[in-house]
Amino acid sequence: MNKPLLIIFATIALDAAGIGLIFPILPRLLAEVTHAGNIAPYIGIMTALYATMQFICAPVLGLLSDKLGRRPVLLISLAGAAVNYVLMAFAPQLWMLLLGRAIAGLTSANVSVATAYITDISPEETRARRFGLLNAVFGLGFIVGPVLGGVLGDYWLRLPFIAAAVLNAANFLLALFVLPESRTPQKQKIVLAELNPLRPLRWAFSMKALLPIICVFFILSATGEVYGTCWALWGHDSFGWNGLWIGLSLGMFGVCQTLVQAFLPGPATRLLGERGAVLLGVGCASIALVVMAFAREGWIIFAIMPIFALGGIGVPALQALATRQVEEDRQGQFQGLLASVVSLASIIAPLAFSSFYFVVRQTWPGAIWLSVVVLNVIALPLIVLGTRNAGRDAKADESLLRGG
Structure with missing residues (x-):
């Protein structure tokens, strides 16, 4: 390396x-x-x-x-x-x-x-x-x-x-x-209007081919917030876990996910393609979440942790797909836009998931995970739509915008 x-x-x-x-x-x-x-x-x-x-x-x-x-x-x-x-x-x-x-x-x-x-x-x-x-x-x-x-x-x-x-x-x-510079900086002057934080959103909405992939990033980022918001409460309410067991469960998930993302995205992408790897990741995470929703014993969570961690395969493939949605000289702007979308999800999702959890907490705490599955199902057609042409339409839209 x-x-x-x-x-x-x-x-x-x-x-x-x-x-x-x-x-x-x-x-x-x-x-x-x-x-x-x-x-x-x-x-x-x-x-x-x-x-x-x-x-x-x-x-x-x-x-x-x-x-x-x-x-x-x-x-x-x-x-x-x-x-x-x-x-x-x-x-x-x-x-x-x-x-x-x-x-x-x-x-x-x-x-x-x-x-x-x-x-x-x-x-x-x-x-x-x-x-x-x-x-x-x-x-x-x-x-x-x-x-x-x-x-x-x-x-x-x-x-x-x-x-x-x-x-x-x-x-x-x-x-x-x-650290060396990775690219030759553009020589154009920086226009103050370009620093408007809402301008990248207008740029994104002007290119229809970008919208599905941006929505997928928002949905997956939002669902990622539920674990930090509700995991500890759910573990205590469902299984009577104390701090030690909550920490062990999070630690095991972290280790499994780290191993998955270190070794499997490359082979999965070669075998299934980038879109296939994303769909596999979402599917594995959804299966594990359904099991978690209905689990009555804590050991089940540890048993399905490897399947749950396989959901991490999809994120690198989605990132690789996203890099081909725009031209090379707009990568920084596009990645900044995606980071902004992730941040927006980080503001909205914890409030939404915590509110929903306290509605279902007394009757069925595991229902919180089914809400994540619902969002994953919504993301599936957006993944197919957003990756159908692997960036060709987005780049064509951008070329038209520049020409105009």
Whole structure:
């Protein structure tokens, strides 16, 4: 594996670890800073603030990566993450924590720029495999992050943030001195109107061929939010799981999904094609979710975990398909748009799923997973429609727009 890929993967791993390490210690940190008995609203505010800033800024940063190059935008993202963790490590008041999360959301172009970078340096036949590795690395970071946060937080509540700041600063220096630029930046001047965060949405809606694939990303991103929102509550309500068993179940899922995304997307794409791999992933996840909805014993969840994790096959294939929806000089803008769509789902989905869960909690907690299956069924025709011509129509639409 070449050095640029290693640096990109390290960036994503640190980003995921930084997100994950906050989970076990954020309630205690907010309680310490706010002195409030009920800190749930503050957690919601911080989560929504991060996702909102990401929704607004990710398309702008993606466009800037097309204009200025991937490397400078990635460096800005790493610097912003380091500043965020420093603020959270030493913030004595709530507004400083909120400022840190706003900065993190504003500069959180890691995934979109990293995806565009990999697209730049990878031939089409290797993209699905490399996107699988990208997602696997993210999964590893997300497994390590909560453990790191919990262990270091037992010594000092602010120590995990200092560790994250140091790691991001080291990665910034590594990228600064070692990471090459992956593409020749465009020489056109940046027009202020292009930085309008809503402009990429107008651009997307102007090309009908892009809409199905964007809707698929939104649906799959929204369904991905249900696990972090409802898994712990469902495990306790359905099986009486305590924190240890909830952690073990999430850890096992993380390990299985990491292995799947590290080794299977490439072979699955070669055997089934990209569209077939996406459909297989959605199908495996749906089968597992139906079993989870009707399960009455906790061991069943662990038994079906490998099938559940096979759902991860579809994401890298979908990412590879998405890269062929637009021309090479618009990859950053398109990836920023997709990151914005993911952020929008991160704002809406937790509220929707948590509201639905509390409606069904007393009668049938497992019904929450059937709601995910319904959304997966809605996504199936969109997957077929959006990948029918593998980007040919989208590129034709874009050429017409440019010509006009």
